[in-house]
Amino acid sequence: MLCFILSGALCFASGEAGMEMKEDGTPIEVKEKTFHSESDKSASINPSIDGHVLTILFTEDLGEVYAEVTSNTSIVVDATITITPNGILFYIPNTGEYIINITLPNGDEYIGEFEVTD
Secondary structure (H helix, E strand, O other), rough: OOOHHHHHHHHHHHHHHHHHOOOOOOEEOOOEEEOOOOOEEEEHHHEEEEEEEEEEEOOOOOEEEEEEEEOOOEEEEEEEEEOOOOOOOOOOOOEEEEEEEEEEEOOEEEEEOOOEEO
């Protein structure tokens, strides 16, 4: 009897976990701005926007990168330095158009444009 109860509980928990909605956000296209090295690393930089939260995932060890979020009028909203592979979260409080600028240790720069809406 105990086996039936435990298996039923596990099935229920598994079904509930499978029904959770996990939204990854809207991907942001990354373009190179300045290119000093021989290889393009844009495929290793995966930014996305979900509401007011900007997530940047680095899938490769790119060293210590600098990431800066500016408004479309060049006002700095937030900036940070992180060691990759890792991720960064930025909270963008206001709606509008923004630019993410990512600078790698070798001087390569990648940008992505996105919009925050309510």
